[in-house]
Amino acid sequence: MIHQLWEIFVENVDPLSKVVHVPTLKPAFHKAVTGPRKDIPRNLEALMFAIYGTAIMSMGHDECQQRFSEPHHHLLLRYTRATEAALSRARFMGTTNLPVLQALCLHLLAIRDICEPRALYTLTGVAVRIAQVMGLERDGTYLGLSPFETEIRRRVWWQLKIHDFRTAELCGLAKFRDLDLGAERTKWPTNIDDDQLYPSMTSLMPAENKATDVLFVAFRCEMTEFALGQVTRFRKQGLNVNQWDLDDSRHHDKGEVENAVKELQDVLELKYLRYCDPSQPLHLLTMLVGRYGMNVVTFLTHHPRSLASMGKVSVSERQLVWDVSVKLLEQHNMVQTNDMLKSFSWHAPYFRQWHAFIHVLDTLRADPLKTDATKAWRLITSTYDNTPAMLWDMKKPIHAAIGNLCLKAYAAHEVASSTSNMSLPSTPDFIMQLRQWHEDVKAKRQARSAKSSRPLEPAVQDVDQNVTPRDPSAITSADEGIMSQPQDAFQPKDSNGGDTSYLFDGFDYGQVGDTGMEFDLMMPNDYGMADSSLEPINWEQWETWLAESNVMRS
Template sequence: MNTMDADDEPSLAAHGKPCIGCRKRKIKCDRLRPCANCTRSKQLCTYDNADSRGESSSAVASDGDVRERLAKLERMMAAMLLKENEGRGHVPDHDEEPLALNSAPSPAIISPSSTFVSPTTTPLNIDLTTSARHIPLSKREAPVGQILFQDGCSAYYDADFWPTLMTEVEDLRILFDQVVLDPPAGHSQGSGSVPWPLLTSSSTSSCLSLMHPTLDQSNVLCKYFFEIIQPFIPVIHQALFARELEQYRRGTYLHPQEFEAVLFTMYLLTINSLQPRVIEEIFSVPKQEVLAKFKHSAQVALSRIDFMRNEKLHGLGALLYYVTFLFQQNLYKDGIALLGIASNLARQMGIHRDPSHFPFSPWVCNIRRRLWNHLCCLDGQAIQFYGAQSCLPAKSDASPPQNANESDWHASRFAKPASAPQDAVGFKDLTFPVVNRAISDTIRDLADTDCKNFEKREEILRRAESFITEKYLSEVDRSNPRHTVVVALMEVRLAGLRLNTRHRQLTRIRTSPADPGRYRTLIAAVELLEAYQYHKTTFSTLNWEWIFQTAIPWLAIAIVLAELPHLSAQSDIARAQRQVDDIFAVFSNPDQPVSNTPMWGILLQLRQNMTTPVQPTSAVALGNMDSMATTMFTDDLMLDLGVSMTGSMPGEFDEYMLGNENSITW
C-alpha cells in the first residue's frame, strides 16, 4: 500500500524505477522511499505496483490483521444481538434467515472523477432494532389478500381490491384477460420486431428529430402543460425548465437525451389531458392519431436513455410521467410493472432517503423530494384502484416537499441554505401534491391494518381528514378553481376509502337487503358517484378532467349495480339508475381506454346479471336529482364547496386561464 509515513528515516530499499513524481517532473530520483526530491517538496512518493514487491508482504499482513479485527467485532455484535433478542423473548425460527454479519464488506471504489456524498451522521450507524425485520411474515399482523391462478397464471391482489369484496362477481379470472391494443398508426411492428419496453438501440434507430412537433406546436404544448399538468404534478420547475429548454434547443444542454425523454412524456401527458377539439386545432388531425404518435415517440425516447438502468434525475422524471399516463389510460398492468422499476431506480439513486441526511443544497433537496413524492402518489393509486402491493422500500424516509409557492424557491443547485422557504400552513402552489401524498400515505396505512379492525381503520381516515383540513384547507378560496379541485379530489378519494371499510363490515355480518346499514352504504355509493360525475364535469372546462380519470370509484359502481335490484322506493331506483346510465354512457365509449380493461369487463358482467327489471325514470325524479346534485353532498363526502359551480364556473374559469397566460415565459 502507498501511504504517507511519518518516519523521519527514509527506507533504504531501492526500487528498480524512479518514483512517479520524479518521472513526471523529469528529474533524477534516488529511488528510495520516500525519495529526496519528494521529501524536499513534501509530496507523496509513490511507485508502480511492479516495483512495490518489497511491500507486498507487509500489505498482506496488514490486510490480514484488519480482517481478524473485523471478524472479532462481528462476533461481539452477534453476541449483543442474541442477548437482546433473548431479553425481548424472541426466539429465531428454524426457517428464519440469520443476520448477515459474517459476510465481508465489498471494497468501495471511487474514481477520481466521481463525486462521493456521505451522510452527515456517524458512518458506523448500526440499528440494533433491525432484527425485528427477520420475523417470519406469518407472525406479523398483516392483512392477506387473494391469489388468483389459472392455467399457469398467478396474480396476487390486495385485501381491499374491490372485485374481491363483491360476492356477486362470478368469476375473477376475467382479470387474466390480456388487452390487445392496436399499434400506433404508421408504426406497425413485424412478427420479428421486439415489443416495447424491450427495445434495443438498434430497434430505436429511427431519428427522434423527425418526431418532434414544430416550434409553435411545442410552445403551445409547453404552455398547456404548465397550466393543466404542472400545478398537480410539480416534478419540475417552470423557470428552470424554461432555461433548460433554451439550452436544449441551442444544442448546449449537458444531457440532451434525458431532457428529450422529459419533453416527449410532457407532450404525451398534455395531449392526453386536452380535449379533442383543442388537439385538432393544434395539429389538424384527430386526437387519437396524435396520441398514438406521441406515445410511440415517448417509448422510443425512454428506450434510447435505457430507462431501466438510467440513474439521472431527468430520466427518472420522464419514466414517472409515462407511468402517470398509463394510469390515466387505466393500463394498470404496464403501469404497475414500470412503477416497480421506477421505485428500484429511485432506491439505487438514494431518492428514497430524505436528502437532509446529506450535504445537498435546498434546491437539490426539493427536486429529489418532488420526484419521490410523485412516486409515492402513484404507489397509492396502484394500491387503491388496482389492488397492487406497495413498491416502496421499507427504509424510505423522504419527507414531502415544502408546502410553498414556486416563486419562493431559488432554482439553483448552488442555492444557500437560508434560501429554502418554510413549510407553510394554508394553500400554496404545492398544496395539491402534498395533499395527494397524505392520501397515499393513508392508503398504505390502511393496507397494513387488519381488515377486521374497523375501528382502527376509521380512526386512520378521521386522522388523515383532520390533518389535511387543518393544515392545508382551513382557508380555501372557493372562487379559485385550484383550491376547490383539491377539495374535490380529497372528497372522492377519502370517501372511496371509507366506503370500502363500511362495505366490508356489512359483508362480514351478512346483512339482509332490507338492513338499514346496507341501505345507507348503497346511498353513500350513489352519492360518491354523483360527486365524481359532478367534479369531473365541472373541472372539464379547465381541461382538468384527467385528474379524475384514475380515481374511478370502481367499488361504488359495483355496489350500486349489485343493490339496484333490491331497491323498492321509486326515488331511490331513479337516483341509482341515473348514475349507472351516466357512468356506462361515458366509459363504454370505445374511445375511452377504460372500456378495454378487464376490470370494466367485471362491471359489464355485473350489469348483465341484474335480473330484476327497473322501472323507467320519471321526469319529476330527474328534476329533483338535478337540484340536489348541484348543491351539496352528505357528510360522507366531508366538505361542501358552498357554491353552485355549474352556472358560474365556465366564465370564471376562462378569465382565470387568460389571467395566467401572460405569465408564461415562452
C-alpha cells in the same frame, strides 16, 4: 405546436404532479427548442417528449382536433412512442440521471389510462427501482444534497410511490406492501410556492399552512400519510401484508378508523382547506378530492364485501354503504363535468372507485326501487357519457362485466316500475347500445354453436409441390436486419401475451366494440329476465377483470 404543448403542460399537468420545477426548466426548454437539435442533451430530449405526451394526454378529443387538426389517439401514440425512443437513447434502464427519471415518471402519467394495469405496475416498478438506485427513497438531508435537489427528489419519489400504490390496488394487490417507514425515509414535499425554490438556495423554507403552487400534491401526500398511519397501526397488531388494507373489516376497529378520519379532516381543514378559494380551479379540485378521499376511506372501512361475512347486517350499515357509494359517483362525475375543472379532468378516470360503481349497480339489481335510485341512474348515465370507451371498447373485461351488470340492473328497474305502475322515461342511449352489444354477442355465440355442431369435413390441402422448404441457414442480410430489431420495451401486451396496439389504432367511437369468446360467460341468457338468484358479488373475480383492463378516458 411545441410552445402550445409546453403551455398546456404547465396549465393542466404540472399543478397536479410537480415532477419538474417549471421556473428552472423553462429557460432550458426554450433554449433547446430554438437551438440546433443536435445540441439537445439526451436527458432533456426525453423530458421534452414526456412533457409533450402528458400535455396531449390531458386534452380532450375535441380540443386536440380543434387545436392541432388531428385525433387525440394519433397524437398520443406519436408522442408516447417518441418518449419511449428518447428514453431508450438516454439508456433509462441504467440511468442515475434525475431528468431521465422525471421523463419516465411523466411517461407513466401519459400511458396510465391506456396501459393494462399489470403492465403499468411492472413498468412503475422499474421506475421505483431506478429511483432507489439513485437513493430517492432516503431523504436528501441524509445524503448531503442541496435543499433544492432534496425538495425536487421528494416530489419525484412520492409521485412515483403514490402512483405505485394505486396501480397495485388496480391489480388487486395490497397497496402498501413494500413501504419503508424508517427514520431516514424521504420526507413529504414541502408546501411552498415554486418561486421559493431555486438551485442556489442555502436552506429550505418551512412549510406554510396556505394554498401554494404545490397545494394539490401536498394535500394528496397528507392523505397518504393518514393511510400509512393505518398501515403502521396494523403492523403493530401483528397483521400480515395482505391484511393492511382498510377493506378487511375482520382486522380493524371501524370506530377507531372513523376517529382517525375525523382527525384527518381537522388536519386538512387547518392546513389547506380553509385557505382554498372555490373560484380557483386548483383549489376547487383540492376541495373535491378531499371530500372524495374521505368517502373512499369510509367506503373501504365498510366495504360491501364484508357484508356477506357479517351474517345479519343492520339496515343502517347497508344504507351507509349505499349512501357513500352514491356520493363517490356524484363527486367523481363532478370532477369530469364541471367546466372550471376541464383542464384537470384527465386526473379523474384513474382514480374512479370501481367497487363503489359495481355496488351501486348490484344494489339496483337487487332492489330496483331503492331510495335515490333515480339519482343513481342519473349518475350512471353521466358516467357512461363521460367515459364512452365503456361502450365502444368492450375488449376490456371490466367494461364488458359492468355492461352486463348494468343490463341486469336496468331490466330489474323496468320490471319493478311496470309492476308498481310507475311511468318510465325513454330508455337511455347507453342501455340501448349495451343491448345491441348483447345481441351481437348472442348472435356470434349461436353462430359458433351451429358451426361446431356440423360434422367436420376432410381438410383439403392446396400445396404447391414445387416449393422447397426454406433452408434456415440461407438467411439474407435483410432478414438479419429485421430479426435484430429490438422489441419495443414499452409495448403493452394483453393478458394472453398478444399485441394491444389496437388501444391506439383504429378507434371507432360510433360503434360498440367487438368482444371475444372469453366474455360470453359474463353475459346473461336473456337481459330482459330479472335475475332471481341475486348471488352475492364475487369481488375477487371483479378485481381480476379490473386488473386485465385499462381505463381509457373519453
